[in-house]
Structures are given as C-alpha cells and as structure tokens.
Amino acid sequence: MTEPEDVASEVYHGPDLECTVGNLLPGTVYRFRVRALNDGGYGPYSDVSEITTAAGPPGQCRAPCVSFTPDGCVLVSWESPESSGADISEYRLEWGEDEESLEAIYHGTDTGFAIRDLLPAAQYCCRLQAVNQAGAGPYSELVLCQTPASAPDPVSTLCVLEEETLSAHPDSPSVCLVLNWEEPCNNGSEILAYNIDLGDTCIPVGNTTTHVLRDLLPETTYRIRIQAINEIGAGPFSQFIKAKTRPLPPLPPRLECAAAGPQSLKLKWGDSSAKTHAADDTVYTLQLEDRNKRFIPIYRGPSHTYKVQRLTEFTCYSFRIQAASEAGEGPFSETYTFSTTKSVPPTIKAPRVTQLEGNSCEILWETVPPMKGDPIHYVLQVLVGRESEYKQVYKGEEATFHISGLQTNTDYRFRVCACRRCVDTSQELCGAFSPSAAFVLQRSEALLPGDVGSLDDPKMKSMMPTDEQFAAIIVVGFATLSILFAFILQYFLMK
Structure with a gap:
C-alpha cells in the first residue's frame, strides 16, 4: 500500500x-x-x-482564541480542523459561566464570533465543535476567560435624610441637605469617588455613602443626581431627585417687662394680637440665668407672655429667648436684665380711737417692723363730717397720735397707712390705707345714770362701729326683717 x-x-x-x-x-x-x-x-x-x-466527522478543533475589544465585547476566533474528507458545514460555539451552564450561542461557518452584553469582571468558559456531512467532531479543550472591569453601575438609591437624622448635624436645614445613597456595583474595580450634580455645580466627594450639601439657599428646590467613579472611569448618572431646603428659622423677638412686682416679673415678646397668634406656629423658649451663670428653661410654648414668680424683691434677673418653628430652632436673643421692685408695707388694721378729756381723742394703730433695713413711718388721715376728701393730720414714725379741737355731734373717720422709706434710693413706698374707724365726740353730761362708772374713766371710750361692722349690722337687720315678714305672710295664709 x-x-x-x-x-x-x-x-x-x-x-x-x-x-x-x-x-x-x-x-x-x-x-x-x-x-x-x-x-x-x-x-x-x-x-x-x-x-x-x-469521509468521516471533522477532527477535534483547537482551543478557540478569546480577545477583548475596546467597546467591551469578547471576540472568539478559531482555526479549521482537518476536514476528514468532507467540507465543514458549520461550527458550534458553546458559552457559559461554567462547564455545567454551557449553551450554544453560535452556529455557522465563520471562524469568529463577537459576544456582547457580558458582565464585567466575570468568569466565563467556552468550547468549539466542527460539523460536516459525516457528523460532528469532538469538542475542543475548554477555554477559561475573565471579562475586564468596567465603570461602575449607576446609583440606584439616592435620597435626602429626614429631620430626625438631620438633627445629628450641626448645620441648619435651611442651608444644607444630607444625602444618602447605596453603593452601586463596582464592576470589578473599587469605587474611588462620586460626583454630585446640582445642575450648575458638580461636587466631588470621596468613597462614602453620605454627604452634607452646604451653603445652599433657604427654601429652594434642587435637582440632584450622582455618579460613581473607579479606575476605569465614571459610571452613568443616577435618576434626578428633587429636594427642598427649609425656610430660615425665626429670629428671636424683643423681650420686654410688662409689669414688675416685688416677687414677680411679667414678660412679653412679639405681637400678641389674637389674629397673629392664631396663624403663628412659632414656639418660644424662655430661659433664666441662675446663680452659676447657666441659663435654664422656665417656659416653652406658643404664648407671648409669661409671669415669672417666686422672685426676690429688688433683685436683677437676666433672661434670653429663642423662637422655633418647622424650619428649626433660631438663635438665642441677647441677654435682657430686669429688676423686681421693693415690697410695699402691708395694710394695717383699722385704728382704735379713744376719747380723752376735753375736745380731743387718741388714735392708735398696729406697727410694722422695718423691711430689709428700711424704716417705716405712718400717715394718718381724717374725714370730717360730709367732706369728700381725707386730710392728712399726721406723718411720722410713732404708732399713736392725739388730736384736739374736735366738735361734738360730728362724724370723724380715721384711717392710716404704713410707708417704707428706702434708704438706698430715697424712695417712699406706701401701702394701702387701713379700713376707716368712725368716731363721734360725746359730752360728759349727756351720759345716762347707768354709765356713772364710765365717767370715772378719764379716757372714756366712745368708739363708733367701723365700716365693716356697720355693713354687717345692716345685713343682719335685713335678714331679720325678711324672716319676720315671712312668718307674718305664712300666718295670714294659714288663716
């Protein structure tokens, strides 16, 4: 052969x-x-x-050659095997992530095929088989390959953090927004940075998933998107989101003292009209400075007034106020200082009037101790007959006074008040006048025989009832008459 x-x-x-x-x-x-x-x-x-x-089936193909194109495709090429006496009718290319998942992706006579839409930085394998009219030849050896890394995927989740998360940042929500996003697939290359696009501004940030946008305009809407960057390049931008900054927090109002007392200060601020107050959602925080120079809150609410009580007389107190709304808490005001006043002396009980010999009488009243070292003096006034105004008859530190030259059968009403003479300010603070005490001078010969014992007293008392006692007598009299009339009517009705 x-x-x-x-x-x-x-x-x-x-x-x-x-x-x-x-x-x-x-x-x-x-x-x-x-x-x-x-x-x-x-x-x-x-x-x-x-x-x-x-003729017989084709021989075993050599292992195919795998190459990568700049546009991200995989180009698989191969050489023709021995024909075995018949022309090759087709080639069969199988592709998959591993040998068990191989699937035929090409049937044809070409000696090359481009594969697209593959995952970056992923492992793949392939094998080749030739076919002629006599049948299919054996598969080539299995070829393993890994696709190159690519730019990151777009960020899928981008959001603005809510109020409770924003409170952890010192920036005002009126001029900042806190962004948060999920890291996208890096496609085989570690993410290095991000670009945040605000439309007219692009802000680069590092490899993080949270960023605070600062120096924004208050009460302004922004369109925001983001892209990830790795060594290969920048990935596509995410979808736009809209976010709006809050209005500026309210400024603190001016604090004023509406009324000052010895143990209290009534403070007011802002416009307290009913219409303004109904539409106002502002909350105020009022703080008082303590002895350690620390400010402690004493009121928080929507009111425009507050009365501070249990204070010490003639003492300075420092306050500051802050306004807050949905936009956030505004700054504190400057420190305001207000002083309580000095206490006025208490009201004295009605004086006691005692008739003396001659056309005179003695007026006595209770004393008031000195207040915080300030001496106390007294003012005695009298209302004679049908006169409409009281006249001052005495002013001094004594708690008794003798008055003479009185007329018989004339009504006299005496009242007294205590006055505090402030040593440090030379100010005089007078309390309210006492209830009045009535007095009528009586002649000694007009006394009844049964009152002889009283004549022996050189200071015979001829006191008239006080205003309160006189009113009580009238009330009792009317009540007695009412009861009497009721019995009379009942008697006649029974008849």
Missing part, C-alpha cells in the same frame, strides 16, 4: 485472497498492489489500484 505521502508499506502477508486494512484516514486516496510468492520466489507486482476511503 502506498500512503498519500508516497510511503509504501506492507499491510498483509498470507495465503488468503483478501484482507482488511484498518487505521486509514477518512476521505484519503490509497494505492494498493499485490504479488504472489511460491517456492521459486516472488512474482511481479500487479497493477496499482487506487481506493478512496469514505
């Missing part, structure tokens, strides 16, 4: 008239010749016969 390379070889030696030759190549032309042998030796070769073997 002569092989295609013109190499002659003996394929059979024996007595049979036929033989089978194996291990031949498919679709190959072979030349055969034969000669006989006997005791006399070899005879001549016969004529050459050419025989072509039948």
